[in-house]
Amino acid sequence: MKFKFLQMLKKGSKLNSILTGTCPRCQEEKMYVNKNPYKLSSLFEMNEKCSICELHYQIEPSFFYGAMYVNYALTVIVCVATFVIAKLLLNFTLTSTIIAIISALVILMPINSRLSRNIYINMFVGYEKDAIKK
Secondary structure (H helix, E strand, O other): OHHHHHHHOOOOOHHHHHHHOEOOOOOOOEOEOOOOOOOHHHOOOEOOEOOOOOOEOOOOOOHHHHHHHHHHHHHHHHHHHHHHHHHHHOOOOHHHHHHHHHHHHHHHHHHHHHHHHHHHHHHHOOOOOOOOOO
16 A cells, blocks of 8 residues: 555656646656745746646646636635644634634645646646657
8 A cells, every 4th residue: 555655656647746846748847937835926937838848838828727626626625624623623612713724724825726736737738758858
């Protein structure tokens, strides 16, 4: 079981590209200009294309608007997980639980935003072993 999970993190898997923010086709180069998602001024600033395989990240105009739906799903997961931890496991009051949920959403917003873009582009572009252009 442990080794199967490690296989999912290897180059060539979608999970590798999603978690590392690398090009979904060649998984060699980072898609984002700034590695740090907490630098909010450049949160959504992406390279125009991959310098290795020349994949254009903006596949069509307004391509990443669809990532909002993925972001919504991630937000619901964060809310439910925070509720379970705060209310059911730690026995917080309702007010404290709501504050914990809002805090978790604010803290994780940059990560959720990038993760949703990574998931969305990986839904449409797959890994190609021979994608490296020289």
